[in-house]
Amino acid sequence: MVIALYAIVLCVTLFGATSGKAEASDARLDAFLTVTGFDVALESIRLGATNAPQILGLEAQDFGLQWTALADQVFEPKAIRQDAKTLLAQALSDEMLVHAAAFYASDLGMRLVAVENAAHSAEDSAVDRARGEALVATMVADGSVRLEFLKRMNHAIDPQNIGTQAAQDVQIRFLLAASDAGVINRIDEATLRSLMEEQAAEMSVEIEAAALASAARIYEGFSDSEVEAYAEALEDPIMQQVYELMNGVQYALMADRYEKLALRMAELSPGEEL
Numbered sequence: 001m002v003i004a005l006y007a008i009v010l011c012v013t014l015f016g017a018t019s020g021k022a023e024a025s026d027a028r029l030d031a032f033l034t035v036t037g038f039d040v041a042l043e044s045i046r047l048g049a050t051n052a053p054q055i056l057g058l059e060a061q062d063f064g065l066q067w068t069a070l071a072d073q074v075f076e077p078k079a080i081r082q083d084a085k086t087l088l089a090q091a092l093s094d095e096m097l098v099h100a101a102a103f104y105a106s107d108l109g110m111r112l113v114a115v116e117n118a119a120h121s122a123e124d125s126a127v128d129r130a131r132g133e134a135l136v137a138t139m140v141a142d143g144s145v146r147l148e149f150l151k152r153m154n155h156a157i158d159p160q161n162i163g164t165q166a167a168q169d170v171q172i173r174f175l176l177a178a179s180d181a182g183v184i185n186r187i188d189e190a191t192l193r194s195l196m197e198e199q200a201a202e203m204s205v206e207i208e209a210a211a212l213a214s215a216a217r218i219y220e221g222f223s224d225s226e227v228e229a230y231a232e233a234l235e236d237p238i239m240q241q242v243y244e245l246m247n248g249v250q251y252a253l254m255a256d257r258y259e260k261l262a263l264r265m266a267e268l269s270p271g272e273e274l
Contacts, residue, residue, distance in 0.1 A: 029085045032097050035104045037113040037120070038246055042084050044120035045254055046075035052261060055171060056184050074261045080253055087249045096245070099238040108226060109233075112219075119218045132213030135220065149227040150215045154208070156234035157243055163211075164204040166251040168196045174258040181266035 033039035049071040053059055061067070103109045139147040155161075172192060179187040219227055233239060 029088055035101050037117050040117040040120045042080050043077050047123045049075055056178055070264055074257055084249050091245050096242045100242045103233050115218055132217035135216035136213050146224045149231050152231040153234055154211045159240045160244055163207055164200055170255045170258055173255045174262055177259040177262035181263050183265045
């Protein structure tokens with residue numbers, strides 16, 4: 001009953017008459033972030049910062065014991081949330097907002113968001129990845145229709161197939177910012193982009209396989225019919241617009257924060273604390 005009431009309150013907030021006041025718009029955006037779980041997904045950007053130095057061929061400990069504090073400052077959740085709301089407010093239509101909220105405030109939607117939030121809040125371990133891969137292997141061996149449903153879901157979540165290019169763009173901007181800041185040796189942008197282009201196909205395959213294994217594990221507790229229903233919901237044209245926007249916002253914020261992280265790293269010297 002508590003969960004149902006919570007969903008109703010969110011829906012009233014989202015479906016209520018649109019007000020010209022900034023406060024109402026802000027409240028609706030907050031409700032959208034919560035009901036879709038996008039707020040937790042944005043906060044999870046911080047988890048990747050743990051391995052950021054490895055992209056530069058370094059280790060977090062190379063910059064002292066205050067590395068965690070640096071990442072926490074750059075990836076401060078409230079600031080990321082506010083930036084996301086600013087970007088969403090420019091492109092998120094009432095139609096998109098209401099459509100997404102209607103699904104995610106449903107019983108199935110809330111259960112899906114719960115497991116997705118849990119997954120976003122914890123970095124995948126080797127054990128998690130192995131379990132997901134094993135589940136996929138079993139589905140392949142059994143010729144399970146569930147595998148096709150999961151593939152449809154993953155494709156619908158990234159309808160424009162920007163995942164690989166976006167991930168590479170984040171890395172490129174991070175590397176170039178680190179290079180410009182003197183954190184690493186000078187990098188030629190044209191050479192770097194050429195190298196990334198050569199690796200794009202292989203990287204795309206790896207991302208797709210990892211996403212499939214992750215989905216197999218995350219949605220393991222859902223029935224085949226529920227997974228199919230989720231795939232169908234994600235394939236709706238309006239939901240496609242919602243995910244295209246959320247993907248764009250998330251990657252834009254990642255690139256911005258990683259650039260800032262590279263500049264802040266320039267304040268440090270290997271072996272010294274912040």
